[in-house]
Amino acid sequence: MSRKRRSSVGLQSWITEKNNFRFFIGDPYGSPFFCVCNNPMGGLRRILRLIILLQVMAEMPDNVKRGEKVMHMADALVSPAVAGTMYALSAVAAGVSVKKVREENDTKKIPVMGVMGAFVFATQMLNFTIPGTGSSGHLCGGMMVSALLGPFAGFLTMIGVLLVQCLLFADGGLLALGCNVWNMAFYGCFLGSLVFWKPIMKNGASKVKIIVASVLGCIITLQLGAFSVSLETLLSGVSELPFGVFVATMQPIHLAIGAVEGLITAAVLIFVNEARPELLWGVGTSDKSDGRLSFKATIAVLAIAAVVCGGGISLYASADPDGLEWSMERVAGTAELEADGGAYASAESIQETTSLLPDYAFAGSDSALGTSFSGIVGGLVVVGLTVGGCLLFKFFKKNE
Amino acid sequence: MKKSSGISGRLSELKSIQTLQQRRLWINELHPLCKLLVSAAFILITMSYPKYDVAGLIPMAAYLIFAFLIGELSPADGIYRMRLILPLVIFVGVFNPFFDRTPMMRVEAFDLVITGGMISMVTLMIKGIYGVLAAYILIATTSIEDICRGLRMIHVPGIIVTVILLIDRYFIIMGQEAERITNAYFLRAPKQKGIHISAWGTLVGQWLLRSMDRATAVYESMQLRGFKGDFSISSQKFKASDIAYAIIFVSVFFIFRYTNFL
Numbered sequence: 001m002s003r004k005r006r007s008s009v010g011l012q013s014w015i016t017e018k019n020n021f022r023f024f025i026g027d028p029y030g031s032p033f034f035c036v037c038n039n040p041m042g043g044l045r046r047i048l049r050l051i052i053l054l055q056v057m058a059e060m061p062d063n064v065k066r067g068e069k070v071m072h073m074a075d076a077l078v079s080p081a082v083a084g085t086m087y088a089l090s091a092v093a094a095g096v097s098v099k100k101v102r103e104e105n106d107t108k109k110i111p112v113m114g115v116m117g118a119f120v121f122a123t124q125m126l127n128f129t130i131p132g133t134g135s136s137g138h139l140c141g142g143m144m145v146s147a148l149l150g151p152f153a154g155f156l157t158m159i160g161v162l163l164v165q166c167l168l169f170a171d172g173g174l175l176a177l178g179c180n181v182w183n184m185a186f187y188g189c190f191l192g193s194l195v196f197w198k199p200i201m202k203n204g205a206s207k208v209k210i211i212v213a214s215v216l217g218c219i220i221t222l223q224l225g226a227f228s229v230s231l232e233t234l235l236s237g238v239s240e241l242p243f244g245v246f247v248a249t250m251q252p253i254h255l256a257i258g259a260v261e262g263l264i265t266a267a268v269l270i271f272v273n274e275a276r277p278e279l280l281w282g283v284g285t286s287d288k289s290d291g292r293l294s295f296k297a298t299i300a301v302l303a304i305a306a307v308v309c310g311g312g313i314s315l316y317a318s319a320d321p322d323g324l325e326w327s328m329e330r331v332a333g334t335a336e337l338e339a340d341g342g343a344y345a346s347a348e349s350i351q352e353t354t355s356l357l358p359d360y361a362f363a364g365s366d367s368a369l370g371t372s373f374s375g376i377v378g379g380l381v382v383v384g385l386t387v388g389g390c391l392l393f394k395f396f397k398k399n400e
Numbered sequence: 401m402k403k404s405s406g407i408s409g410r411l412s413e414l415k416s417i418q419t420l421q422q423r424r425l426w427i428n429e430l431h432p433l434c435k436l437l438v439s440a441a442f443i444l445i446t447m448s449y450p451k452y453d454v455a456g457l458i459p460m461a462a463y464l465i466f467a468f469l470i471g472e473l474s475p476a477d478g479i480y481r482m483r484l485i486l487p488l489v490i491f492v493g494v495f496n497p498f499f500d501r502t503p504m505m506r507v508e509a510f511d512l513v514i515t516g517g518m519i520s521m522v523t524l525m526i527k528g529i530y531g532v533l534a535a536y537i538l539i540a541t542t543s544i545e546d547i548c549r550g551l552r553m554i555h556v557p558g559i560i561v562t563v564i565l566l567i568d569r570y571f572i573i574m575g576q577e578a579e580r581i582t583n584a585y586f587l588r589a590p591k592q593k594g595i596h597i598s599a600w601g602t603l604v605g606q607w608l609l610r611s612m613d614r615a616t617a618v619y620e621s622m623q624l625r626g627f628k629g630d631f632s633i634s635s636q637k638f639k640a641s642d643i644a645y646a647i648i649f650v651s652v653f654f655i656f657r658y659t660n661f662l
Contacts, residue, residue, distance in 0.1 A: 028466055053535035063425065071488075072484065072485055072488070073485075073488065074485040074488065074489050074528050074531060074532070075443050075446075075447055075527065075528070075530075075531030075532075075535075076447065076489055076524050076525075076527035076528035076530075076531055077489065077492055077524075077528075078447065078486065079447060079448070080444050080447055080448045081414075083444075083447070094557070095557075096557050098557040098560065100447060101559055107619075107623075107627065107628065108616075109614050110562055110563065110566070111566060111618045111619040111622060112558075112612070113563045113566070113617075114562065114563050114565070114567055114569075114570060114615075114617075115565020115566065115570050115574075115611055115612075115615035115618060116611065116612075116615070117563060117566065117567035117569045117570075118498075118566070118571045118573070118574040118611075119570075119571075119574055119607075119608065119611045121505060121567065121571050121575075122571065122574035122575050122576065122577065122578040123578065123604060123607075125407045125410060125575070125578055126408060126578060126581075126582060126594070126595060126604070127406075127593065127594030127595065128594050128595045128597075128600055129592065129594035129595065129596055129597070130595050130597075131596075131597050134593070136594040139604065148608075156559060156560055156563055156579040157563060157567075159560060159563075160560065160563040160564040160566075160567045161567060163564055164544065164564060164568055164571065166535065166566050167535065167538070167539045167547070168413075168414060168417060168544075168568075168571075169410065169413070169481070169484060170481035170482070170484060170485065170532050170535055170536065171484045171485065172485065173443070173485070173531045173532070173535065174439065174440065174443055174531070174535050174538075175440075175443045175447055175531065175536075186529070210433065218527070229488075233492055237451065238451065238493075238520075238524055239492045239493070239495070240495060240496040240498075240499035240500040240517055240520065241492065241495040241496075241499060242499070245495075246492075251489075251609060263600075264600055264604075267597075267600035267601035267604075267605075268600065268601055268604045268605050268608060270601055270605075271601035271602055271604075271605025271606075271610060272605055272609070275605065276609060276612075279612060311413060385589050386468060387494060398558065
């Protein structure tokens, strides 16, 4: 029957078999070896397709090879609704920042912001070679600016940099500017400085502390940025690429880039700390009454944000099956794959016994409430793990 | 020397854009806010087209053709600007034909089935090109100062506008400094692909400290000229042609998008 269908709709041939689909997304049981054994011609065709796909992937991200972020979103990747939402979110962050910078009433800060913005812009054109590899990296703009100017002034500076980059060099789109500001400036400046830089530098700066703060800050903020790119593209509905595959491609690339950017940024900040330590922001300021967000307040804000996002997005997710499930439903008539085999069964049993909330909802429940609850609990678990990790870090630090 | 070509290439691109901005063509003289509005409306409406609507996107090119002809711009320069955002657009679009295999139409002559994924990929590419070209039209006919004037008129906070203006002014100076630094570095460290790890901190750090000193000098000179925390940007009056330009184009976009006029 399968053979008959293939001849009638030629292009739908390989996706009609569920194993093929799983092979495409990297399932070990549908490996090329099995495919070739079962059906020589079909298997060869699949291998050819995989080679073409890998070739495309290898040829395409030229930026990645040069160690640049693939995060400047183009206008084409965002729908007006997503763009509008992100503009609104970025505008709120910008509004708060403008208020904070105005409150400081330091007119000297504005020229410094302008010149630092131009400096970050220019340093991003420099190539830093990474020892042992053939590639090169760049400076992490958000982290660097906020370590020197603080999160609020840093955020406004990065908005300027992103707008000028977008207009002069078409690096990012006008419509996607809200997304780009959020993905690159918001995480880099606010999370980078308030969650990583300031708490670590609380009792003065040192070489190790600067490296830890920069690398950790760059990695985490870039991961969040990359994840947001995937999420915004998914919500815009422009890509048929399953969300999982998109995320699985974006995150590892930016993990490596984040580590390198963090090291380069750390090298520069260490130099500044040695030469002119007074230029660094938030170092050794134990004064609590400065009106800035404390570490605890930041964690609380993040927790609320995670809960809101988890709740809201999972409702969306329940209403609209993701690309992978959707394609599966069309092809196999079911969103879940049935597979036999010892390894699969044992993997499934492990997953079932370890997962807190199987399939993101209460077992046996199909309600929106259940899905939303799972999202919130998931968010809380992540926040709990993060807080626990931080407390552990503190505990060991004290013992030292 | 080879490595500095990236920086000098960008600087020359910037200079060519500034030359384009300073021409005295009709489109350059239009009110910046109207051009900003038309560009934003164009991009917004283009991106709102459904993913299978290739045919609908074609008439939208009328604005681009008009602006490229009237603004005497080179389409090749506009398309060349695609290179920075192209990787992500291709990455997102290139998989569509693999995943969306809904047959949409059949070309009998070649026995070819056009699937939804192929169409949505083409739509994505067209949207990408349109977005970049529209931004190019805006920046090639309007200086950043004019754009900032427009932003100030729609009450974007003065701090943000001032920072954008300063970044625009100092970027060329910083870019030239980056070029000098890399040239000097590569003359002393031949056969290096980039800045070596041993020089990461000191090279950029020294430059950073110099830039901070420069910022202080800039601040002092601005204070001597009466700077009080905000630039006073004189607003430009609207002419009849400015308003006509904005109304005509925005309505044309809406007609293309929401009426079945063809």
